[in-house]
Amino acid sequence: MNDSYINVKNQITQAGSWQEKYREIMTLGKELPVLPQELKVDSAIVDGCESNVWLYINFNNEERKLLIAADSDTRIVKGLLSIILYLYSDLTPNQILLIDANKEFEEMALLKHLSPSRGNGIKAILNEINRKAYLMNK
Amino acid sequence: MNDSYINVKNQITQAGSWQEKYREIMTLGKELPVLPQELKVDSAIVDGCESNVWLYINFNNEERKLLIAADSDTRIVKGLLSIILYLYSDLTPNQILLIDANKEFEEMALLKHLSPSRGNGIKAILNEINRKAYLMNK
Amino acid sequence: MLDIDKVRKKFPILKQVVNKQPLIYFDSGATSQKPQCVIDSINYFYSNSNSNVHRGIHTLGDRATVSYEEARNKVAKFINAQAKEIVWTKGATESLNLLANGLSNFLHPGDVILISALEHHANIVPWQQVCANTGAILKIIPLDETTEKIKLETTYQLIDLYKPKILSISHASNTLGNIQPITDIIQYSKKYQTITIIDGAQAFMHLRPDMLKLNCDFYVFSAHKSLGPTGLGGLYGKYELLNSLPVYQTGGEMIKSVSFDTSTFTDAPGKFEAGTPNISGVISFGCAIDFMNKIDFLDQKTHEKSLFIYLKSQLEKISGIILYGDLELNIGTISFNYKNEHPFDIATLLDQCGIAVRVGNHCTQPLMRCLNIEGTVRISLAFYNTKNEIQQFIIHLKQCLSLLD
Amino acid sequence: MLDIDKVRKKFPILKQVVNKQPLIYFDSGATSQKPQCVIDSINYFYSNSNSNVHRGIHTLGDRATVSYEEARNKVAKFINAQAKEIVWTKGATESLNLLANGLSNFLHPGDVILISALEHHANIVPWQQVCANTGAILKIIPLDETTEKIKLETTYQLIDLYKPKILSISHASNTLGNIQPITDIIQYSKKYQTITIIDGAQAFMHLRPDMLKLNCDFYVFSAHKSLGPTGLGGLYGKYELLNSLPVYQTGGEMIKSVSFDTSTFTDAPGKFEAGTPNISGVISFGCAIDFMNKIDFLDQKTHEKSLFIYLKSQLEKISGIILYGDLELNIGTISFNYKNEHPFDIATLLDQCGIAVRVGNHCTQPLMRCLNIEGTVRISLAFYNTKNEIQQFIIHLKQCLSLLD
């Protein structure tokens, strides 16, 4: 796990109240690079979301790393996406597969956002990242 | 209420066990005049019965009395029909309307056979007799 | 006056603590909560009388059947109809599908089916399917952009213009809460022998419809939105018309006779109730009706109205909040947005405060398009809510909105 | 070995006293009794998590949705299938109607639908409707008059003769208890790419079907016949074929997008689950599956088999009693008649002894015609019955029959 993610995790776990925690998350969301409007197409939409979530995952052959780009029209999901990007950025497929995202979200007391019924697509995105990493790794 | 009915009722209420009671009922069933096969037609069938029950009710204009003929292919229903015939036979429509059949069946501890769900058609027959009597009475 | 403390005690779920806060349930439009007596009756049924209904010669079968048919009587009486005019279905959605299927037979290419712009998908999509199969045409009573409700004049004009074969319209809107002027519309439709269908999913509990007064041909509802269990709904139909519809699903229970060559069916309501019904559901819904009967309707209406007025006035004070729909004739449902914020964010933060609201398009995508929005936050009240809950809600809402600013 | 005392304690209704006698419930084929955990889970749901499912951002909605989808997983695992291959319906009857409706699209005039002579009305009448609409032809695998079961050879011959488009047959007969040789028949039907449908309403609890082993295309069942609540059923379908069926009912939940012009739908199973589902029903059926999983299947089968053999041998000893059907491969259901007595009389007298049996044609009128009878008395056992109950039953039965002699 890289330092920048550990930083982010600390910020969130150390939040004094849920209000602060969500403020952190939404601030992280603002850092998320905005996906160009041309990329916000239906084919990139993650299914089963109450809000719109767009996801692109590509494999950089030279560096053997996954490149992830994602966006959402809600602030909280954007923040969660930002956390995910911190968590996985610059990792090799093998490193990705070693990460236990459930545990990470649990430690940040954000586990409920992984419930598929919340309609935020976070769980689906994690699954997709792992699937791609698995395919790359083979 | 006529004497023969009161006799029948006594026999039934005085039965020492349910076995005896049902034996009485089935014996009464055997007394029921058999409906000629030609009269056992679909149009005379009482709806909603698990067994077949055929019913004819006619009004005798001269005597101003209801004539009831009924039959069933089950012994118990036949017995119950027989009781009904005793209860109503030779009465004028007006007299019929004064009879509380529910009370009679309750006093014989046979009330459950009036439940429409028992699928024996007894309740439907009582309703039909009353309806006809009501129409005659007008 | 409604003794609200006494009422609330009867709903065990209202004591729940969610995210360390007392639950504030403002999502009754999605499904109502259930009083203890309804829950108990399910328990009682399975522990004492569970058995299949009809044709049961044994005692349990008799108990089950009697309670089952008694519930039909209760509902019939509640809406001022006859028992044989009530068909049990699995929900308002199935009731509408049954009607759409059955009425297809009466339609010819070019016939018009008229609905309103406020309809739930359940009262749109089945008609689209019917149109695709029969060549009938779906027409829409539009939303007036200023008042955000349908206009009676426009509706009359459309009825005169289209002489619709079928008019199907919601008694109350699930998204906006609008109570629609259905009595007048039904009356006017008689001019053209239009078959009138009312989607009462939202109205049943709040408005206690009277079939004789409304004089519609069909009225559909869901038990679960009216204190009853999930998996059950109903369809009222004027008997002759109801009975003239072809069967929908086929199977056991609804049969007069079957041979391998042909089958004949019983009369309504039986002919529309193929298979083993939701017995415990029907019986416990009977208890829900008993429960409603014990609450004075005027008291309920007065309480619901005062909650609605209070909520509306409080929301109107928050700058940046936009309210939608008819804010006068309303069942107690308010949809809103805040600036450009996404409803999802607002609801997620409210959930942190133990407050349950619904967001999204509420299965009314076409209405969203009319309003030119993607979705709303929806608060839907019931008589078991309190003024205090609204006060708490407003305090929390302001906090949540400030997090977003 | 099954600890039968322990098992029976879990079913509260088995303690009932009926007509002053301990209830002997021999009508599980009509509906099974429910263990306490199933009843409790309904109670728990309505007191703790009641809320509509999917799209729920609030905590209750999340709880309800998670439990709801978990139950789908449990059922899928129980029958060795994938969760997305399970559709919730209101019962086996609806499952069959959904299939009949959906498969109509694949049929042409003259195509054959093959069923057996032992089918329940729910697996006959929907196909008659399909034939009326499409010009397909219904053909019957006959009952062998001597063995009172269908013959495998005859079945193969008919399959070869008709090359049926659809074969729909019960796993076990509700009237006779016959376990039908479906594995072989399904296998043989592959020769002609026949779509195979198994009506598992009676078999689900007794035989715990394995979808991978059976290799049928569709399998239908009812929750209420398998320890679960009323108002719920299921449909298993091989995913690709299932997903290729057109939608059945339409409305909320199953929608991708709706405009007034057109609608698009989600994939299976969602596209077949329009409207608010039977949420408490699904969740409590999940608990029924948990309960079954805790009972060793071999223990259950051994117990059920020994009950059946004992009952059969006792009945065979009573002169004047005629037994029907396959008395070897049987789920524990025996149909009988006594001399020329009417089943109604026998059942009415048995009810006096607290014994619940079913009489009539059992929604299998064509089978009755094959057997040349009007109806039967049917005893249908479950694993919660005991040898002692059968002993009591036989004593009472003899008494009742002597009343009739």
Ligand SMILES: Cc1ncc(COP(=O)(O)O)c(C=O)c1O
């Ligand atoms: C073999 C069979 N198929 C189908 C059904 C219909 O099931 P349900 O009434 O639960 O829809 C039954 C129920 O009696 C049955 O026994």
Ligand SMILES: Cc1ncc(COP(=O)(O)O)c(C=O)c1O
């Ligand atoms: C106005 C309206 N109609 C129909 C329905 C469908 O009801 P159900 O989902 O109970 O079938 C709903 C439920 O949301 C509704 O609000």
